[in-house]
Amino acid sequence: MLHIINKSPLGNNSLDACLRVAASGDILLIEDAVYAATKGNAMEGKVREAMSRLKIHILLPDLEARGLADRIIEGVAKVDYGGFVDLVAANKNCQSWL
Amino acid sequence: MASIEVSGKSYETDEEGYLINLADWNTDVANFIAQQESLNMTDNHWEVVNFLREYYEEYQIAPAVRVLTKAIGKKFGPDKGNSQYLYELFPYGPGKQACKIAGLPKPTGCI
């Protein structure tokens, strides 16, 4: 399934909760959640660890808007809005971690 | 805001005639609303109305008709726990009409 997160991992536990629960599937980080996919943030270790069992994607326009496109963790997949739609369509179901 | 006048006292209702304040309810108000609905309140009517008030007291919602029917059946037996019986008592729907007389909001989960 697809998990969508839109909150910064440093101000909200949504990413933490998602990583705790999800054993496999896709995670898409959008809006403020894109900070989780940047090098040097406090969640980097957890994100890297999760990448062995989950495919992590970020919505690139949201990362670019925040001035951090050059700091993306290697192995995180960049998607545009079309890629967002493809992810939703490719998955059976979807959970938005509000 | 609409209102009804019972025994010289005014009670707030919504546009459809449901009481705004649960605490406003009393048997005079119930009888008045029933009269407006052209219903003559019998013991069987009161049984349902009182049941609805107890249900609301316990769960804080007015039950959907399906749920009410089942619960009435559980408490008063299958002769009463069926829609034919309840619709005979409340032709415009036991949920809508009985809840209005019981001073409750419209049922949640009613379609």
Next chain:
Amino acid sequence: MNEVKKFLFVNRKAPYGTIYALESLEVVLITAAFDQDVSLAFLDDGVYQLKKGQQTKGIETKNFSPTYRALDGYDVEKLYVEKESLDARGLTEEDLLVDVTVLGSREMGALMDEQDVVLSF
């Protein structure tokens, strides 16, 4: 509607502070009328929704916690609570006002995976 689908309502917010918990409960009650396979999951602060002994008089807000006990009558019988969320809040099953099934995190994840529709609150 001839095909029964599996619906999961995921509740992750505490009651009263935001409207999510109440909105979720109302949608659940409405969904129950459509004869679908409905489950509820409570994790993170969502477990606080089921805490016994809520008294809302002082905040002049409706106490909707008794309504969770009405779900059984609506044939909504599958309530799941994540153990890690209870633990993190010093709560146990005995603190909850309805019977629930307690699941570990990954069991909760597996439950989500098998749904046709997941609705988040």
